[in-house]
Amino acid sequence: MGTALVYHEDMTAARLLWDDPECEIECPERLTTALERLQQRGLEQRCLRLAAREASEAELGLVHSPEYVALLQGTQALGTGELQTLSGQYDAVYFHPSTFHCARLAAGAALQLVDAVLAGAVRNGLALVRPPGHHSQRAAANGFCVFNNVAIAAKHAQRQHGLHRILIVDWDVHHGQGIQYIFEDDPSVLYFSWHRYEHGRFWPYLRESDADAVGQGPGLGFTVNLPWNQVGMGNADYVAAFLHVLLPVAFEFNPELVLVSAGFDSAIGDPEGQMQATPECFAHLTQLLQMLAGGRVCAVLEGGYHLESLSQSVCMMVQALLGDPAPPLSGPMVPHASALESIQSVQVAQAPHWMSLQQQGQRGLGRDGASGSHAVAVTLNHPLGVAPVLSPCPRSPEGRPSPLLLPGGPEFKAAATQDVAALSSLLDQLRLNPTPPVRTAVALTAPDAALALPSDVLCEEGSAPQEETQAWARPHEALAQDRALTALGKVLYLLDRILDGQVSSGIAVTPASAAAATLDVAIRCGLSHGAQRLLCLAVGQLDRPPDLTDDGYDSQVMCVSGSASRRLEGF
Ligand code: X5A
Ligand code: ZN
Numbered sequence: 001m002g003t004a005l006v007y008h009e010d011m012t013a014a015r016l017l018w019d020d021p022e023c024e025i026e027c028p029e030r031l032t033t034a035l036e037r038l039q040q041r042g043l044e045q046r047c048l049r050l051a052a053r054e055a056s057e058a059e060l061g062l063v064h065s066p067e068y069v070a071l072l073q074g075t076q077a078l079g080t081g082e083l084q085t086l087s088g089q090y091d092a093v094y095f096h097p098s099t100f101h102c103a104r105l106a107a108g109a110a111l112q113l114v115d116a117v118l119a120g121a122v123r124n125g126l127a128l129v130r131p132p133g134h135h136s137q138r139a140a141a142n143g144f145c146v147f148n149n150v151a152i153a154a155k156h157a158q159r160q161h162g163l164h165r166i167l168i169v170d171w172d173v174h175h176g177q178g179i180q181y182i183f184e185d186d187p188s189v190l191y192f193s194w195h196r197y198e199h200g201r202f203w204p205y206l207r208e209s210d211a212d213a214v215g216q217g218p219g220l221g222f223t224v225n226l227p228w229n230q231v232g233m234g235n236a237d238y239v240a241a242f243l244h245v246l247l248p249v250a251f252e253f254n255p256e257l258v259l260v261s262a263g264f265d266s267a268i269g270d271p272e273g274q275m276q277a278t279p280e281c282f283a284h285l286t287q288l289l290q291m292l293a294g295g296r297v298c299a300v301l302e303g304g305y306h307l308e309s310l311s312q313s314v315c316m317m318v319q320a321l322l323g324d325p326a327p328p329l330s331g332p333m334v335p336h337a338s339a340l341e342s343i344q345s346v347q348v349a350q351a352p353h354w355m356s357l358q359q360q361g362q363r364g365l366g367r368d369g370a371s372g373s374h375a376v377a378v379t380l381n382h383p384l385g386v387a388p389v390l391s392p393c394p395r396s397p398e399g400r401p402s403p404l405l406l407p408g409g410p411e412f413k414a415a416a417t418q419d420v421a422a423l424s425s426l427l428d429q430l431r432l433n434p435t436p437p438v439r440t441a442v443a444l445t446a447p448d449a450a451l452a453l454p455s456d457v458l459c460e461e462g463s464a465p466q467e468e469t470q471a472w473a474r475p476h477e478a479l480a481q482d483r484a485l486t487a488l489g490k491v492l493y494l495l496d497r498i499l500d501g502q503v504s505s506g507i508a509v510t511p512a513s514a515a516a517a518t519l520d521v522a523i524r525c526g527l528s529h530g531a532q533r534l535l536c537l538a539v540g541q542l543d544r545p546p547d548l549t550d551d552g553y554d555s556q557v558m559c560v561s562g563s564a565s566r567r568l569e570g571f
Contacts, residue, residue: 003321004116004125005044006109007035008052011130013098017080023094025271025305026144031130034301037311043318048122052109052129054101055152059111062155063148063182068139072100072146091204093141103131103146110153110259110300117296118161118257124290124297124321126262128314132302134176134261135204143174143204150261150300151182154189157257164188167255169246169289170195171238171282172263172302173273175209175225179261185219190253192246194238194266196273197227211345214353221353224249226346230338234276235284235329237339238266242288245346248356250292258289258297264304264313272305279312280327286320291535297321436504441497443490443508445483460506464492472525476517484514491518492525499529 012028038044060069075083075095083095096102106129113127133150135143150168157163168183170176170193183189196202197209207213215223226241250258265272267279289297299317304310320326335343351357441458444451453459463469469489473479479488487510494506510518519536526534 001123004122005047006050006127014096014102033307034311034314052105054104055107065139090141107147110149113298114153126299135178137178165255168259170261173266185217192224194226211349231274235281236333236335240335252356255293260299262299263302264310267309267313269306269309279316282313283316283320283326438503441506462493463489472521478514478517
């Protein structure tokens with residue numbers, strides 16, 4: 001199944017007719033340049049091309065008031081002076097005689113994309129549109145946005161396709177307050193946005209863009225805001241935000257569809273965002289999102305004002321949607337202190353609403369980014385970071401399926417005969433999930449003096465018995481080498497300590513040439529200890545994940561990486 005690209009040339013018609021330095025960056029070249037680059041790289045030709053249609057009045061009415069739609073319709077007949085006056089009634093907006101047509105095409109493009117994906121014609125896709133949508137509100141244009149394309153698409157997916165859980169990921173550098181307002185009391189739409197905030201000193205200067213805005217009433221916890229309080233955020237910060245906030249919550253939410261408010265003003269070079277993330281980062285973010293909702297990812301362009309950066313980022317995203325491997329990320333993979341603070345403030349604000357965030361946030365995330373070019377760090381995690389283990393099966397805060405216990409620790413064995421559902425809900429209520437005594441352990445084959453570990457991190461000295469290590473290594477040529485074998489012994493020992501509940505998570509260093517084989521052994525070993533589901537995630541330099549195609553454990557293991565060749569449905 002392929003990737004749709006929805007577009008219509010008419011969307012280049014709207015342009016600024018007077019002098020306005022704030023609005024001039026939202027120009028027709030944004031679309032033409034991005035499309036040209038897609039063609040140049042042969043990416044457009046690999047997509048299913050769909051010509052955008054106009055959204056109907058009824059479809060616009062899913063989000064906007066009839067009066068507002070009528071007002072926009074009226075702008076088609078206005079002269080330049082009248083357009084300028086009307087524009088002045090909104091914040092950072094300009095109208096053109098073609099705006100109504102363009103904005104209906106933009107919303108229609110998002111609808112067509114959702115229809116194509118939910119009909120199964122394609123797996124995923126991108127709608128290249130303007131004007132953008134995420135700032136617009138029920139009866140107001142705002143921040144270059146006229147109709148809220150993504151919000152309309154979400155409502156449409158609920159009404160016309162009967163969806164119950166939709167995730168909206170807004171990686172534009174501005175807060176999509178329009179989307180937030182539309183869904184803030186709705187638990188069926190989970191809205192995640194990160195945005196340049198600078199403690200409220202950046203446009204749109206809203207108190208409700210901060211991390212403590214988490215939704216209202218039945219929608220409590222279904223708005224997730226991650227404010228960036230400094231400019232210069234880069235690849236490590238964005239990946240950390242996904243790994244430590246968005247993905248845990250998103251897996252717990254278990255969406256049926258992912259909509260992306262894909263603004264690329266969060267990329268390097270953009271005059272609005274002033275951020276540092278490189279275009280490749282968006283390939284990785286896109287790949288990570290494809291783990292959700294069976295890969296049903298519909299992206300709709302929002303901002304992005306540096307033409308070169310925008311075009312490259314769009315290409316990266318389309319490449320990832322097409323299933324191409326993501327290029328390695330460049331630059332230091334160490335998150336900024338300010339980013340970690342922001343991430344932690346979201347964890348604290350959201351922990352009451354999401355189980356997956358409840359064991360985090362009491363301490364800072366590690367800041368050591370140590371990894372030599374000769375070695376690859378393998379990160380092992382105790383499931384859910386707690387012992388005894390509650391099944392990480394999909395659940396939503398309002399409707400928790402009865403959890404299962406996984407075999408593993410002694411607590412489990414003693415309790416195994418009892419009513420599983422009753423016990424785990426008791427554990428839930430009494431918060432009897434003890435944290436393993438050691439939070440993080442690091443296993444190194446040779447002590448690295450340059451590695452400044454926090455004082456509470458255990459430097460793991462132990463190794464698995466040599467015979468056991470050799471037995472696991474035997475099928476792998478890459479593990480024949482002494483150095484790899486020694487590292488494997490450490491990995492196995494660490495894994496053992498995690499699985500029996502003494503250690504929460506661990507990092508092991510292994511020679512790059514042995515990384516894939518080591519992961520393969522770790523997966524097999526985890527499964528042989530009784531883990532029922534295993535998620536293997538490769539970020540960064542690991543080009544070849546273990547080959548999981550050769551035997552029967554594939555229904556238990558999901559592997560996502562730069563070159564993951566397949567995604568497992570029904571996982
Ligand atoms: C869609 C988008 C930004 C508006 C900025 C106004 N809008 N200063 O990126
Ligand atoms: Zn933006």
